[in-house]
Amino acid sequence: MPPGDGCGSTTHRKRKRTAARTFPTDQKAGEKEPAETSHSGTGGRGAEARGARRSSVTMRSGAEPVCGEGSFVSAALTEESVIVISDEEGDVTLGLGNSVLLIEEAGDESFDREKKTVEVLDEEIAITFSRKGNVMPHARYDCITYAFTRAEEETQLPLEENPSACAECYCYLCDKPASECPNWTTMSICHCNAHNKSKYWKEQRDCALAGVLTIFNLDLTEIDAELREGGNQLQKLIGELSVEYAQFLKGHMVNRETIYNCTCICHRKKITGKCNICPMHHTLVHIHSYSALFAMTTEYLNKAEKESPKAAAVMMLGAAKELVSHKVPPNAFALSDPSANLKDSTALLMARIIASVQRMMVLSNFPKTIYEKFVVFFQSLPLPPHCYALTNSLNVFRWDNLFLTSVLAGQNVTGQRTIKGKKEFLWESLPVAQARVQRLEEGTSYRQLVRYLNAVRCSDGTGLARLREKTPFYMCKYGDFGNAALLLLKGLSCSIAYRLTPSQFELYLTMFRTGSYPPGNDLADKGLWIPYEGPAMKKGFLVRYAIRILYCNSILAQEPKCWSSLIRTWNINDTLTEEGQVCPLLLPQPNPHFQLTVLNLSCTILDELRRQAHAVLPDPFIKFPNASELILIVQAVVQLMMNTVAPLRSTVELVLAFGKNVWALSLLLDGIAPMENLLFSFITNLNKELHDEEQHVVAEWIKHGSCYVSQLVSLFVSQRSELARSVGFHILDMIIQNITRFSWTPYVATYLKSRILKDFQFTNPLELQTLQSKIGRLAAKS
Secondary structure, eight states, X not given: OOXXXXXOOOEEEOOSSOOOOOOOSSOXXXXXXOOOOOOSTTSOXXXXXXXXXXXXOOOOTTSOOOOOTTOOOOOOOOXXXXXXXXXXXXXXXXXXXTOOOOOOOOOHHHHHHHOOOOEEOSSSEEEOOOOOOOOOOEEGGGXXXXXXXXXXXXXXXXXXXXXXXXXXXXXXXXXXXXXXXTTSSOTTTOGGGOOTTOHHHHHHHHHHHHGGGGGGTOOGGGOOHHHHHHHHHHHHHHHHHHHHHHHHHHOEEEEGGGTXXXXXXXXXXXXXXXXXXXXXXXXXXXXXXXXXXHHHHHHHHHHHTTSOHHHHXXXXXXXXXXXXXXXXXXXXXXXXXXXXSXXXXXXXXXXXXXXXXXXXHHHSOOOHHHHHHHHHHHHTSOOOGGGGGGTTTTXXXXXXXXXXXXXHTTSOSSSEEEETTEEEEOBOOHHHHHHHHHHHHHTTOHHHHHHHHHHOBOSOHHHHHHHHTTHHHHHHHTTOHHHHHHHHHHGGGGTTTTTOOHHHHHHHHHHHHHTEXXXXXXXXXXXXXXXOSSOOOOTTHHHHHHHHHHHHOHHHHTOHHHHHHHHHHTTBOSSOOXXXXXXXXXXXXXXXXXXXXXXXXXXXXXXXXXXXXXXXXXXXXXXXXXXXXXXXXXXXXXXXXXXXXXOOOOHHHHHHHTTTOHHHHHHHHHHHTTOHHHHHHHHHHHHHHHHHTHHHHHHHHHHHOHHHHHHHHHXXXXXXXXXXXXXXXXXXXXXXXXXXXOSOHHHHHHHHIIIIITTOOOSOHHHHHHHHHHHHHHHTTO
């Protein structure tokens, strides 16, 4: 385009439907319209004009028109701006870099005002109208008013016209108007020379926009609001730490005796007079205390842990970079306080940082590029000798790692592989293992979780053992109840069963008995059970495993609650209700011959279970498993009470555990009856606990109903021992005291009249009279 005063026109390719009209914008009234030609290239209106690529260009009044390289623009030269719009497909560039010029669209009024006569230039090109364009904010190198000189790296002096800028020019580095840039023409900086075609200036711009995040080598496209917030917090910490670190290096003077007590003999023996050794301990010493830096960093890490994962990772890794750069001054006085000692403090802080970042790398879905840049960043840190153990601590397997996925999928059950003749193990730190367990728990991936715990190895063996304690629970979550029970039994050597609490023991028994599991990931009874649709545990296995665990674990065996749990488990149904609740099981009372036969067999079975878990259960256990197993458990409780020196506690809970199967409770009383001391201890504790836990017991009676209470009273009142009969009378007194809470006391009175007063022979007339009086009071309620 030839230079001139700068005019504008709009060029359209005439495709049979384009009107060819031209009208200048600044022509005086009455003057003849000039017929100036708009054409392409150097002046041809033929094939060159028709085949030329047309682009958009904006020219200010009085300025030379600017166009991109390789573009062909023709325009009528007036004092207004011109827009040449391409109708070809694809991107159109003006050679003006990344800045964008938006042209305001003319309204109908403007179009009418500027409408002039039309001049047809040729059969395809015509000037239709022209108007002034608006120049929007742009980078300095895109300015059409002042020429810009490009250079790869020129920071010393401004180049040619680069310092000149129009009102819309912005600094490429500062993203501010050129007039507001503090370093626009500053020597050795010269922001006016910056442009987007230079690698040097691009790096400078990235540093300016990314700030402290440049230490992580992050691209601008990767930096989001979370990372930027983390960078802001890190920048603030760096400034604060630098001030405190300067004070640390400077140190201060204190009396030596404030740090170490003087041990001179003159103090111990209180010798008066001059001491030649003592003055050495009461001099001023120059110390460097790291306490302020430790407290500041600790507070910062506490705040970082509350941020989003990306921001927290940036804050913590950035803090690690600052910590490893801190050095102990030469000849520093040794301090005993770990927080005042630089090496001890940085070791503690770095361990905390690494553990937190490790957890975030497992629990958070960091993009792979950011994940890898965090690892590379930490590996580039020059760790001091006291932090060498953390060198490869961030080399954490990603979830898509082939080795890890093969373990989770069950393709590698050992957690080891051989690469080029060298064995490699799935070895992870405890924070990483804990985070993986948490992630798999939240995703209910229990099979993968069990495979991982079986294969992973950890330097903290105790911590890993704690994680593995819940392996049987996870196995129950996917229905492998048999192997879960077997693992509990075999786990005695690795402390799984040894660490069971009585409540956990009962929880496992309920899961195995009902083939269900509680909701959630906590090993706790929440009153709701979820049945697993699968094969149940075979009959006979559970009772042997349960008794064997109690025989092997002496701590559990000494807990009466465990034996109550064992009894209670065999007095519930192995099928849940529709609401997911366990329901009591009422077993018909076996005939006396069957009971005696199983009791005799039980002694042999229990002796065998003390030696091994694979005791053989004879024929009655196969035909009538529920009743036979309950009798076996009663016999185990009797033997426990016989072999225990201390009196058995929680006797009320033991009695209530039998539920409505009072006949099994009768076997327990018959078993301890021949031993007067044991019976006395049992009955005495029972009477005391009935008094102490009256409300709890009454609530259980209301739940079980009249038939249960009637059988319970009859059982104790009909005992041969007067001491045992006292429990029956105690129960009757409790019923009378709370008679308004029961609706079925007349039924109890009728039952006792027909079963006790009619059949049982009282040797003590006073007892008979007392019983008749109490029965009368129960019957009087009707």
